[in-house]
Amino acid sequence: MSRPIFVCGHKCPDTDSIAAAIAYAYLQNQIGNQAEPIRAGELNKETSFALHYFGLEAPRLVETLPAEDQAEKQKIILVDHNESKQCIDGIDNAQVIEVIDHHRLGDFETEGPISILFRPVGCVDTIIYGLYQCHHIEIPRQIAGIMLSAIISDTVLFRSPTTTEADKEAVRDLAKIAEVDYEKYGMEMLKAGADISDYTAEKLAQNDTKEFGTGNHVFTVGQISVMDTDPINKKKADIMSALEENRRKGGYAASFLMVTDILKEDTYLWYTGCEDSLLVRAFGKKPENYSVHLPGVMSRKKQVTPFLLKAFEN
Numbered sequence: 001m002s003r004p005i006f007v008c009g010h011k012c013p014d015t016d017s018i019a020a021a022i023a024y025a026y027l028q029n030q031i032g033n034q035a036e037p038i039r040a041g042e043l044n045k046e047t048s049f050a051l052h053y054f055g056l057e058a059p060r061l062v063e064t065l066p067a068e069d070q071a072e073k074q075k076i077i078l079v080d081h082n083e084s085k086q087c088i089d090g091i092d093n094a095q096v097i098e099v100i101d102h103h104r105l106g107d108f109e110t111e112g113p114i115s116i117l118f119r120p121v122g123c124v125d126t127i128i129y130g131l132y133q134c135h136h137i138e139i140p141r142q143i144a145g146i147m148l149s150a151i152i153s154d155t156v157l158f159r160s161p162t163t164t165e166a167d168k169e170a171v172r173d174l175a176k177i178a179e180v181d182y183e184k185y186g187m188e189m190l191k192a193g194a195d196i197s198d199y200t201a202e203k204l205a206q207n208d209t210k211e212f213g214t215g216n217h218v219f220t221v222g223q224i225s226v227m228d229t230d231p232i233n234k235k236k237a238d239i240m241s242a243l244e245e246n247r248r249k250g251g252y253a254a255s256f257l258m259v260t261d262i263l264k265e266d267t268y269l270w271y272t273g274c275e276d277s278l279l280v281r282a283f284g285k286k287p288e289n290y291s292v293h294l295p296g297v298m299s300r301k302k303q304v305t306p307f308l309l310k311a312f313e314n
């Protein structure tokens with residue numbers, strides 16, 4: 001009869017976006033709605049590690065939602081994002097029927113009424129975990145595994161200030177179902193994701209990049225998690241050239257790259273395209289060599305983007 005509803009995370013998908021698509025599509029199928037998880041981009045190493053560890057297939061890659069000549073548009077549920085700039089290409093060819101997210105409410109507009117569920121928690125899979133409980137649906141071991149991977153990833157094993165009690169509780173419960181020692185597994189997974197040894201400067205420059213905008217200023221913020229900043233610092237010159245190249249091509253006001261040390265729990269924010277004074281306005285610190293050191297900063301959403309948005313407005 002009808003086509004399955006797509007469940008899709010943001011572009012440049014992270015573990016949360018992939019896990020949420022898988023977990024929420026599974027839940028939809030259990031409650032009688034045919035759904036298929038899809039992804040809007042390549043998997044990162046951390047996500048590949050987690051999928052492989054729990055024996056799961058990656059969602060199907062859909063680069064652009066095609067324009068349909070059918071009377072009814074493809075239905076889609078967005079998870080882990082809501083800003084139009086972060087949506088899969090061709091989103092206007094689809095009908096968004098639901099959004100589940102844990103980010104700020106962006107510029108999202110729809111033609112008709114939709115279901116939305118937002119909660120200020122560390123990970124969208126924590127919200128989805130709650131939905132499994134609401135519907136009394138049993139979580140299979142593999143899905144519990146990918147969901148807890150997502151929560152560990154987004155909260156950096158509870159180190160990020162975005163972490164809530166609900167995230168911790170979900171991980172503890174999911175770890176029992178997945179039969180893993182979540183601390184040991186979590187460190188292994190983060191380590192797999194932090195391995196950048198074979199990444200080119202171009203790839204590093206666009207790692208986990210998201211677009212944000214305020215008024216006429218559209219900028220990008222990417223993030224790379226490492227366990228040691230030495231290797232990436234050695235490639236800084238090439239990464240900065242690639243970052244500037246991407247900024248120029250995309251016509252962005254500025255491009256930022258968070259180099260986050262997950263062991264030291266700090267970030268070096270690299271940037272191109274804007275004045276040093278913007279960084280001073282945003283963080284009250286004088287940058288050096290296109291980098292600002294931000295101790296204790298790990299969360300793009302909570303500790304970086306809001307300050308950049310404000311600085312651009314002033």
Ligand SMILES: [Mn+2]
Nearest residue numbers: 016080124154
């Ligand atoms: Mn997320």
